[in-house]
Amino acid sequence: MTIPAVRTFDNHTPLVDTELLPGRGTGVNAAHRMYEHLIGIWATGVIEAAHDLGAFTALISGPATASELSSKLGTDLRATRVLLDGLAAYDVVERSRAADGQAVYTLPPEMHDIFAPEGLYSLVGKIRHDRNVAWSAWRNLATNVRTGARNSDGSQQLNQISEEDYTSLVRGINFWAPPIAATLATALREQGWTDGTGRTLLDVGCGTGIYSQLLLQEFSGLNARALDAERIIPIANAQAHRLGVADRFNPEIVDFWADDWGTGVDVALFVNIFHLQTPESARELLLRSAKALTEDGVIAIADHIVDEDSTDGNTQNRFFRLFAASMLATGGGDAFTVHDYDQWLADAGLRRVALLDTPMHRLLLVKRA
Ligand SMILES: C[S@@+](CC[C@H](N)C(=O)[O-])C[C@H]1O[C@@H](n2cnc3c(N)ncnc32)[C@H](O)[C@@H]1O
Incomplete structure (x- = not known):
């Protein structure tokens, strides 16, 4: 069985320039670290919005500027640029400059199968599941911790999604x-x-x-x-x-x-x-x-x-x-x-x-x- 070669990757997308923080162990440092966790939802937000709008399908057919993509998707130009820049911040798309200075956005080839609904190793099903189940489910975590996610007879529940x-x-x-x-x-x-x-x-x-x-x-x-x-x-x-x-x-x-x-x-x-x-x-x-x-x-x-x-x-x-x-x-x-x-x-x-x-x-x- 051959495992497809993958680029080595750093899982963590740094969003805080820790070099500029004051000395270790301060509350300010801890707040920066926690804030970075709290904005974890931003990654899901921009990736799933791009999926919902069909941006990945459009970018699989080739690189595009924000203006080209907004005409193709029927979306607002400025907002499309904001979304694409968000994706670039997470290294989902690559951002380069054309000769006329406009930013061009490219979905790297290793991402094509991931965002194509029929790709063998596609994440589209995971995205759909998260849209249907996970977004609202996480709001229930505190309740389930309080109650233990139990049946009416007090026994623990199996995980039973439909x-x-x-x-x-x-x-x-x-x-x-x-x-x-x-x-x-x-x-x-x-x-x-x-x-x-x-x-x-x-x-x-x-x-x-x-x-x-x-x-x-x-x-x-x-x-x-x-x-x-x-x-x-x-x-x-x-x-x-x-x-x-x-x-x-x-x-x-x-x-x-x-x-x-x-x-x-x-x-x-x-x-x-x-x-x-x-x-x-x-x-x-x-x-x-x-x-x-x-x-x-x-x-x-x-x-x-x-x-x-x-x-x-x-x-x-x-x-x-x-x-x-x-x-x-x-x-x-x-x-x-x-x-x-x-x-x-x-x-x-x-x-x-x-x-x-x-x-x-x-x-x-x-x-x-
Ligand atoms: C989390 S998925 C795992 C699927 C697969 N093993 C994998 O890892 O990709 C759980 C699977 O168990 C199936 N399943 C759950 N309860 C079942 C039951 N009582 N009888 C048969 N299949 C069941 C679900 O339909 C689902 O396909």
Whole structure:
């Protein structure tokens, strides 16, 4: 599997010239640092406004001045210039000067797939999801912290966004897949896999099926069963055709709580499923997996798994803890710890065999105890 080459990047867009601040530790410094966090919403604001207006689609067809773009989009000239300069401040577009002195805005080639609705690693689904769900959900965080996001009987809520919202979201998180699938493929090779002939993978809550599909490309003899809801399965099916693996990708409309999962599974794969759970439902998923698994089968869980043995500043742990807050804002779920998983595994007669870091997830590999 080839992971596309990417430019190295600095995640942080500095918006405060810290060289000009007074000595360390003053309240003024702290206020500058907090203000920078508080304006994090500006990045989302300018990117999503450009998406809503069709500015990215227009810039995919070529560089433009503010005046050209405002005529194309039917927007106000001065306001269009303000928006484009905002995008340039976040390095989303490049700003250069034409011979006549006008600013010209270019969407760099590596951004084209990201902002094209049909791009394999497009973020458009994520943007649509945020417009529909996240913007209003974050306003509820304090309420959910007060109440614990519980059902009327006092039990914790699962994170349950609608099937309709998942149709956007699942397309917007494909970009996470290449490094995770590559890490899993390497781990399976280390377990003695060659081309995967005779092996079955069960992708539980498959979304677009991207993880199965990348693994099917990697292991030419592998077959995948991909379980998801009625509205999602056609998306997975279409993408399997697009990636040339439809003959070994078997989509099934299955409610993974109510329906049987079958048996004979060599790899049970859960990506971004455990962070939607409560401790009780997570344990239940592992009990169900154990029933479906062959004797030497593997369960692979890619999720936001906090490793408390890592340092406090560990990048993954930082992201995972904020991810937990985003789950709470949208109504339930968590970023569970390695310790939580170990307990559920022991209850299901399973054991952890590896914990591998990927850019925004950890991959937990599990076998029978
Ligand atoms: C966060 S998405 C993850 C999708 C995919 N695994 C990925 O990481 O790209 C969760 C998926 O689980 C599916 N799902 C949630 N509850 C389900 C259930 N009870 N039965 C089947 N699928 C379910 C959703 O439809 C959605 O596609």
